[in-house]
Amino acid sequence: MPGDRKAETRTAPPGDDPARTMRDHQAISRLADDLLPALIAKLASSGLGEIEVREGSFRARLRKPAGADAAKRAAGRSAVDGHAGHGHAAGRGSAAIHGTRAGEAAVEQEATLVAATSPAVGIYHPRRELSLGMRVRAGDKIGTVDVLGVNQDVFVPIDGVIGTSLAEAGEAVEYGQELVRIELAERASGHEGARGELEPAGARGKA
Amino acid sequence: MFSKILIANRGEIALRILRACRGLGIGAVVAYSEADRDSLAAQLADEAICIGPADSRHSYLSAPSVISAAIVTGCDAIHPGYGFLSEDGAFADMVRAHGLTFIGPPAEVLERFASKEATRHLLASHGLPTIPGSGMLRDEAHALEEAERVGYPVIIKPSAGGGGKGMRLVRTPRELEATFKVSRSEAKAAFGDDALYLERFIDDNRHVEVQVAVDRFGHAIHMGERDCSVQRRHQKLIEETPSPALTEATRQDLCRRAVEAVVAAGYENLGTLEFLVDSNGDAYFIEINCRIQVEHPITELCTGVDMVAMQIKIAAGEPLGMSQSDIVSRGHAIEFRILAEDPAKDFRPQAGQVSAYLAPGGVGVRMDSHLYPGYEVPSYYDSLLGKLCIWAPDRPTAIARADTALRELLVDGVITNIELHRAILANKVFVDGRVTTNLLDRVGTAPFVAAGSR
Numbered sequence: 001m002p003g004d005r006k007a008e009t010r011t012a013p014p015g016d017d018p019a020r021t022m023r024d025h026q027a028i029s030r031l032a033d034d035l036l037p038a039l040i041a042k043l044a045s046s047g048l049g050e051i052e053v054r055e056g057s058f059r060a061r062l063r064k065p066a067g068a069d070a071a072k073r074a075a076g077r078s079a080v081d082g083h084a085g086h087g088h089a090a091g092r093g094s095a096a097i098h099g100t101r102a103g104e105a106a107v108e109q110e111a112t113l114v115a116a117t118s119p120a121v122g123i124y125h126p127r128r129e130l131s132l133g134m135r136v137r138a139g140d141k142i143g144t145v146d147v148l149g150v151n152q153d154v155f156v157p158i159d160g161v162i163g164t165s166l167a168e169a170g171e172a173v174e175y176g177q178e179l180v181r182i183e184l185a186e187r188a189s190g191h192e193g194a195r196g197e198l199e200p201a202g203a204r205g206k207a
Numbered sequence: 208m209f210s211k212i213l214i215a216n217r218g219e220i221a222l223r224i225l226r227a228c229r230g231l232g233i234g235a236v237v238a239y240s241e242a243d244r245d246s247l248a249a250q251l252a253d254e255a256i257c258i259g260p261a262d263s264r265h266s267y268l269s270a271p272s273v274i275s276a277a278i279v280t281g282c283d284a285i286h287p288g289y290g291f292l293s294e295d296g297a298f299a300d301m302v303r304a305h306g307l308t309f310i311g312p313p314a315e316v317l318e319r320f321a322s323k324e325a326t327r328h329l330l331a332s333h334g335l336p337t338i339p340g341s342g343m344l345r346d347e348a349h350a351l352e353e354a355e356r357v358g359y360p361v362i363i364k365p366s367a368g369g370g371g372k373g374m375r376l377v378r379t380p381r382e383l384e385a386t387f388k389v390s391r392s393e394a395k396a397a398f399g400d401d402a403l404y405l406e407r408f409i410d411d412n413r414h415v416e417v418q419v420a421v422d423r424f425g426h427a428i429h430m431g432e433r434d435c436s437v438q439r440r441h442q443k444l445i446e447e448t449p450s451p452a453l454t455e456a457t458r459q460d461l462c463r464r465a466v467e468a469v470v471a472a473g474y475e476n477l478g479t480l481e482f483l484v485d486s487n488g489d490a491y492f493i494e495i496n497c498r499i500q501v502e503h504p505i506t507e508l509c510t511g512v513d514m515v516a517m518q519i520k521i522a523a524g525e526p527l528g529m530s531q532s533d534i535v536s537r538g539h540a541i542e543f544r545i546l547a548e549d550p551a552k553d554f555r556p557q558a559g560q561v562s563a564y565l566a567p568g569g570v571g572v573r574m575d576s577h578l579y580p581g582y583e584v585p586s587y588y589d590s591l592l593g594k595l596c597i598w599a600p601d602r603p604t605a606i607a608r609a610d611t612a613l614r615e616l617l618v619d620g621v622i623t624n625i626e627l628h629r630a631i632l633a634n635k636v637f638v639d640g641r642v643t644t645n646l647l648d649r650v651g652t653a654p655f656v657a658a659g660s661r
Contacts, residue, residue, distance in 0.1 A: 121258050121276045147275045148305070172279035174257040175272070176241060 040184075115166065115178035116156050122147040124154075124173045126165070126180070134162040142180060145173060160184050208523050209233055209284040209308065213277035214248065215258075215267065216288030219577045219593055220499070221248035224286045227515035236280045238273060240266035242585040247577040256280055261587045267291045270298045274305050284308040284522065286515075290589070293498040296321055310522040312476045312497045319473065323494045324366050324404045330480075333468040335492040338483065340406035347387045350405065354383055357407045363387070365394035366402040373397050374441065376408055406493075411643045412483040413452045414438065415490060417465040418506050419478050420517055422527045427470045429462040430506050430514075431536045437631060439554065439647045444624070445631065446502040447541040448509055451602070451640025452484050461490050466531075469495070477518045501594070504575060505540035508598040539602045541609055545576070547590040549622040550652050558586035562620035567612035571598035571605070574616075584621050592623065602640070606632055630655040 118124065126143035136142065136156045144151035163181030167173050211234035214224045221237055225248055228235035237252035242261035249255040258276045259266030266272060268291055277285050285302055287293040287310070296317035299309040311317070320326045324343060331337045341353035343366065354361045360378040363386065368374070373393045377383045387403075395401035413436040421427040434450030435443045449458065465480045479500050482490040503514050512534070521527070547557040561582045566574040576593025584592065595612055599605035613629050631637050634655055636646065647655070 121256060121272055121279065123279065148271050148278075150271065174276075175259045175266075176257055 114181060116142055116154050116180045116182060118145050118167075118173040118175060118177040118179055119152045119154060120145050120147045121174050122152070122172070124167050124169065124171050124179060125151075126154075126169055130162060130180070132162055132164075136160060136162060136182065154179055156182055158182060158184070208525070209282075209519070211236065211280070211282045211284075212310070212519070213238055213273070213280065213282040213285045214252075214288070215273045215276075215285055216291060216293075217243050217246060217248065217267065217577075217588060218591060219575045220288040220501075221246070222251070222577050223575055224288060224515055225252055227513060227519060230513065231516055231519060233519070234282075236276070236282055238267075238276045240587075242587050245583065247579055247582070254280060261585065263291065263587065270295075270301050273298075274302060274307065277302075277307055278305065282307065284310055284519075286310040286519070287498070289498050289501055294321075294496070308522055310519055312474065312478070316473065316475050317497055320495055320497055322366055322402075323364070323368075324402075326495055327492065329472050330468045330492055330495070333471040334464055335468045335480075336490065338406045338409065338491040338493065341404050344387075344403045344405065347384065350387055350403075351380055351383060354380065354405055357405065360408040360410070361405045362408040363390045363403055363405050365390070365398055365400070366404055367398035367400040368394065377405075409483050409485050409491070411486050411645065413450070413642075414443075414481065414644050415450045415452060415461075415484050416479045416481045416496075416500075417462050418500075418503070418514075419466050419469055419474070419480065420514075420521065420527060421470060421474050421476065421478070422521050423475060423524055424526055425470055426527045426530070427466050428527060428529065428531050428534055429466045430510050430512060430534055432458060432462060433500075433502055433505060435502065436642045436644050437637070437647070438644045439652070441644075443502065443544065444546075444647070445541060445543055445628065445637075446505055447539065447602075447605075448505045449536065449539065450484075452488065454488070457488055457490070465492075468492075476521045477514060501544070501591070502542050504573060504594060504596040505542045505598075508540040508571070508573065508596060509536040509538055510534055511537075538598055538600045539605045540596060540598045541605050542597075543595040543609065543613065543628045544591060544624075545593045545595060545616070545618070545628075546624045547584050547592050547621045548624050550624055550627045550656060554624075554652075556586070556590040557622045558584045559621050560584070561618060563617055564619070565615070565617035566593075567595065567615035569608065569612065569615075571608055572596075572612050573598070578618065592618065592621070595628075606638065627652055627656055630657075 122145040124143065124145050127141070130142055137159045138156055140156040141153045142156055142162070143154040145154060160182040163183040165180055167177065167179045173179065208231070212228050213236045214221050215238050216224070217239065225235050225237065235252055237248045237255040238258045239246055239249045239255055240259055240261050240263065241257060243249060244257065256276045258272040259269055270292060273285065273292065285307055292298040293311060294317060296314050299311065299317050300314035302309040303314060319329070327337045327340070339357045341357060344350045344353065354377070360376060361383070363375045363377060365373040373390065375386045375390050377386055390403055391401045394403060413434060415432050415434050417432045418430040419427060420430065431448055432450050432453065433446050433448045434452060435446045436452070437443070437445035453461065461482065469478060469480070476497070477499060479496040481493045481496065483493055484490045499515060499518060506512070507514055548554040549557055561578050561580060561584060564578045564580050564582070566576060573596040574593060575596065578592055595609070595616060597605050597609040597612060599608050610629060610632050613625055613632070616625055618625065636642055
């Protein structure tokens with residue numbers, strides 16, 4: 001089931017120039033942290049099957065398998081691969097001794113995009129004001145899990161809106177159990193009743 | 208008796224406890240970490256619950272997670288297995304505070320026996336011989352003074368330690384000076400406690416342990432001894448019972464004194480008293496293990512007692528229901544720890560997918576293992592894949608059956624120490640029953656493997 005969406009980034013072979021290596025590292029982490037989540041959201045909300053973006057020597061491509069439905073997305077996962085090895089023959093040949101390092105900083109990003117999960121084994125208490133369609137942002141607290149009287153917060157993993165509840169208030173939950181589905185913001189923009197907000201949702205710059 | 212038990216462990220012992228629960232008609236819930244989602248125990252259990260991530264500090268070692276899991280699944284007792292929280296007095300106390308029963312000695316008994324150094328004093332006062340040693344070492348000067356009094360060579364040990372971690376052998380004052388600070392910081396890092404003590408080191412010793420059981424009413428029995436002298440860097444590899452190192456008279460005397468001492472000291476539930484036996488056959492008490500031992504099956508094979516069931520019954524407040532005369536140890540049993548370690552690469556632990564697995568069978572063959580074809584051995588935990596246990600009427604027959612079984616045992620996809628076991632079996636020192644705990648480390652394992660493959 002993993003790999004419903006696949007994303008690849010490829011780099012031109014990095015050389016032995018430390019400045020260049022540094023730039024590559026920065027580019028890779030920017031791709032992983034900013035560009036990819038935005039692209040994933042865009043892809044999910046569109047009817048497109050594939051999106052490709054080029055920037056400098058990097059290229060990111062996302063593919064959505066045909067027939068991917070909501071249920072499958074629940075287990076969705078996105079990975080960023082940056083194997084510089086792909087490009088070795090293209091350029092500097094023997095110069096790339098430690099050049100592979102930059103590319104091997106391959107970022108495996110496990111994106112639990114679709115549900116807020118339980119941080120511990122215990123009793124689940126969602127926040128009372130939580131409602132279907134409410135706009136939330138990554139890091140928002142949407143409830144707690146009571147572990148022997150100590151509350152552990154349940155966080156929203158990504159910007160979006162509250163979807164279906166997967167566990168009831170007062171229910172025993174295990175570590176990692178999905179509690180609330182989070183719909184991606186773009187996709188749910190037409191969601192009926194998308195009124196409430198947990199916090200003022202300052203418009204965030206999106207690619 | 209309990210209605211439902213939470214099994215707070217993994218691997219083969221989780222499976223072993225699950226089987227004991229089934230045998231007693233008690234419900235069982237297997238608590239597992241994210242890395243053990245596909246484990247055999249989690250699959251076979253009626254109920255299983257994920258208690259945390261792969262990192263055991265946040266799952267198998269997290270007292271709140273384990274207790275919370277027991278409460279939300281409606282369990283009334285927790286079985287900790289071995290390792291992890293099994294000898295943690297504070298955990299046992301917390302379990303009781305939440306209205307549950309810890310399957311093992313009560314919290315105050317665990318506290319009383321928590322310090323090895325204090326335990327040696329306690330049991331020495333109840334008649335057990337101990338190795339000449341020091342009290343807690345205050346500083347380097349004190350260590351030098353004590354080592355002088357006890358006599359070199361000495362072994363420096365962390366008081367809170369176990370499993371051979373952090374121990375250092377020192378043969379001269381100069382070596383002691385060089386290692387004292389290192390040992391202290393290692394102990395601090397490994398156990399959160401930098402208390403150290405030292406003992407005279409007995410070269411060429413054998414490791415013999417006595418299995419005892421004491422119920423809440425002070426009824427006590429021993430179930431004979433086990434010889435665990437085949438070790439590599441203080442880790443047991445092969446165990447057998449009875450010990451080839453003891454005469455019948457010595458055995459009876461040692462076991463009787465062990466039981467008398469633990470009863471006098473107020474021990475409760477299953478326990479194992481470890482002794483070093485020197486070349487003269489004299490035994491010195493070194494420590495007590497307040498839990499089920501990895502090597503318990505060989506005692507079960509010879510006595511016919513289900514020791515995990517016994518442990519559960521004692522924790523539930525039931526009387527032993529048997530006396531010493533009911534325990535008859537028959538024949539000879541040997542256990543082989545099948546480990547995911549590469550003998551050719553300094554025994555580095557291995558992880559990966561088991562592509563094929565076939566357990567051996569036949570008369571007197573018992574395989575306790577959580578393996579199955581397709582099982583992914585995680586890299587987060589110890590390397591124990593299973594225990595091959597052999598019973599026969601006598602030792603030579605047990606060795607012959609063991610060799611047959613080791614040939615049959617198939618584990619593909621992960622490198623194991625199966626061949627090393629066969630090599631040790633073929634070695635004259637083992638066949639003669641003369642292995643000492645330092646043998647494998649002194650000669651290395653390569654000669655065994657080389658000789659075995661001829």
